Amino acid sequence: MNYKHIFIITYGRTGSTLLQGILNTHDEVIIKGENLNFCHGIFKSYLALKETIEKHGNAKIPSHPFFGSHELDLKKFLNDAYTLIKNQLIKNDDLSTWGFKEIRYTPSRISDENGFILLDYLDFMNLLFPNSAFLFLTRKHTDVIDSAFWRRLEKNKALYEINKFEEVAKTWSQDKNNTFWIDYSHLKENNSKLIEMHDFLGLSYQALRIKKVINTEHSYTGKTENLLHLKNWNLKKHNSSNIQFHTIDKIPIKIEKNSSFELGGIILINESIKNNFEITIEHEGEPANIRWSIISPHYKKKYPLNPHSEKCRFSITNLKATETPVKIFIENKNQKELLFELKISL
Structure with a gap:
C-alpha cells in the first residue's frame, strides 16, 4: 500500500x-x-x-x-x-x-x-x-x-x-x-x-x-440515471386523489430470478386528509416486511405545509422476484387504491 x-x-x-x-x-x-x-x-x-x-x-x-x-x-x-x-x-x-x-x-x-x-x-x-x-x-x-x-x-x-x-x-x-x-x-x-x-x-x-x-446501487436513494440501465423490469405508477406525491426511489440495479429484494420510496398523503391508510401489497412468495412513516427530512423541507411530510418514506423487504407482478396499494376500511405495479422479466 x-x-x-x-x-x-x-x-x-x-x-x-x-x-x-x-x-x-x-x-x-x-x-x-x-x-x-x-x-x-x-x-x-x-x-x-x-x-x-x-x-x-x-x-x-x-x-x-x-x-x-x-x-x-x-x-x-x-x-x-x-x-x-x-x-x-x-x-x-x-x-x-x-x-x-x-x-x-x-x-x-x-x-x-x-x-x-x-x-x-x-x-x-x-x-x-x-x-x-x-x-x-x-x-x-x-x-x-x-x-x-x-x-x-x-x-x-x-x-x-x-x-x-x-x-x-x-x-x-x-x-x-x-x-x-x-x-x-x-x-x-x-x-x-x-x-x-x-x-x-x-x-x-x-x-x-x-x-x-x-453492479450494486449506491448512494442513499436510487437515482434515475442509474435506474435507466435496468432492462428486466417495468414500473408503472398510478395516480390517486389521496396522494400529493409518490415515487419509488430505491430498487436493485438488477433483479435476479427467485432472489429476495427491497423496494423503497415515498408515499405522501394529501395534507388535508387524515392518514388512516396502510400500505398493502400483492406478490408471490413469503410475507413481505412493510414499514411506512419512516423519517424523511428532505420531503419535510420540500413540502413544509404538509404535516405528513416528516415521515412519508416507506420500505418493503423480503420481496420475491417472480413473473407475477408486485402491486403496492394504500388501503383503509373504505377504499383500496393501486399506486405501483412492478413487472419483472426473468
Whole structure:
C-alpha cells in the first residue's frame, strides 16, 4: 500500500459513493462517507491560529490584548486536529489506510472574503494528513447538472461551480505525485484507468469484488440515471386523489430470478386528509416486511405545509422476484387504491 490516507475530492453526483465502495473492497482500507466537510472548520481555525501567531505571537505581557499568543503552537494544533479527526472517523487502529470522500469543494462551499480558497484548503489537507493520496473524480457535466442535487442552481451557475472546481484542482495537482484523476465512466466501464488507479495506490485489482460493487446501487436513494440501465423490469405508477406525491426511489440495479429484494420510496398523503391508510401489497412468495412513516427530512423541507411530510418514506423487504407482478396499494376500511405495479422479466 503506497499511502496512509486516501481522499476522494469531487463535487455532487459524480459517483463518489461508487468509488468509495470500490475502495472499500480492500480489507486493509476503510473509506468513510461524507461529513459535511467538517475539516473545513478545522482549516479555518488553523488560519486564525496562524494569523494570530504571525501578527501577535510575542504577546507575553498580561495586559496585552493577545496575551498568551506566544504559547500557541501550530505543530501541536495539527497533531491534535489529526487525532480528533481520526478518533471521530476510525475505530480500528489496525487499518493500514483510511480516509473519506467529500463533495463540498466548489466555490459556493469554500470561499471567503478573499474568494475561492480551494488551493489553500488542499494545501492544508496535504499538511494535516501526511502520506495522502488525493483522488479527483469527475463526470460529464451535462449528466451531473441534470441530477436533482444540482437543480437548485441555474444551469450556468452550476456549470461555473463545476468548471471552477476542476480548473483550480488541476492547478493544485499538476506538480504533485500524490494525485490521481479518474472519471465516472472509468468506474462504470471497469476499464484500464481503474486498474491504473489501483497501481497508483498500491492496491491489488480484485476484479470479481469490484464487478459486484459496480453492479450494486449506491448512494442513499436510487437515482434515475442509474435506474435507466435496468432492462428486466417495468414500473408503472398510478395516480390517486389521496396522494400529493409518490415515487419509488430505491430498487436493485438488477433483479435476479427467485432472489429476495427491497423496494423503497415515498408515499405522501394529501395534507388535508387524515392518514388512516396502510400500505398493502400483492406478490408471490413469503410475507413481505412493510414499514411506512419512516423519517424523511428532505420531503419535510420540500413540502413544509404538509404535516405528513416528516415521515412519508416507506420500505418493503423480503420481496420475491417472480413473473407475477408486485402491486403496492394504500388501503383503509373504505377504499383500496393501486399506486405501483412492478413487472419483472426473468
